[in-house]
Amino acid sequence: MKDVYVATGYKKWGMTTSNIAAKIITAKILGKTNKYEEIFTATRLRPIKNRWELGEMVKESTKSLILNGKKVPRCAHLGCKLSWNNLEKTWDCPCHGSRFDEKGNQIYGPAIKDIEIF
Numbered sequence: 621m622k623d624v625y626v627a628t629g630y631k632k633w634g635m636t637t638s639n640i641a642a643k644i645i646t647a648k649i650l651g652k653t654n655k656y657e658e659i660f661t662a663t664r665l666r667p668i669k670n671r672w673e674l675g676e677m678v679k680e681s682t683k684s685l686i687l688n689g690k691k692v693p694r695c696a697h698l699g700c701k702l703s704w705n706n707l708e709k710t711w712d713c714p715c716h717g718s719r720f721d722e723k724g725n726q727i728y729g730p731a732i733k734d735i736e737i738f
């Protein structure tokens with residue numbers, strides 16, 4: 621819709637990225653451009669043009685499913701499905717940013733308990 625702006629998906633980085641979103645939206649309202657607009661635009665992922673990135677995303681999400689058979693671990697905070705971070709070898713929660721090591725030990729809150737790895 622024209623003149624309707626939505627900023628979302630901060631993944632625990634709302635204090636920082638909401639300010640960037642506000643600056644981008646302000647620039648758009650004023651008819652200007654912001655140098656970060658392209659980085660944060662919701663349509664930046666173009667599967668046809670960006671097959672490598674899409675392939676990596678599918679590969680990463682598949683790894684987390686394969687790693688634990690059919691079950692994906694749930695966060696000890698509020699129960700969101702965790703994603704396997706193959707680079708850092710951690711289970712990361714997309715909801716509020718909790719992180720767990722390979723064995724399920726809590727390494728970053730807001731979760732305060734470990735998780736069970738199957």
Ligand code: FES
Nearest residue numbers: 695697698713716
């Ligand atoms: S549900 Fe995972 S950090 Fe909140």
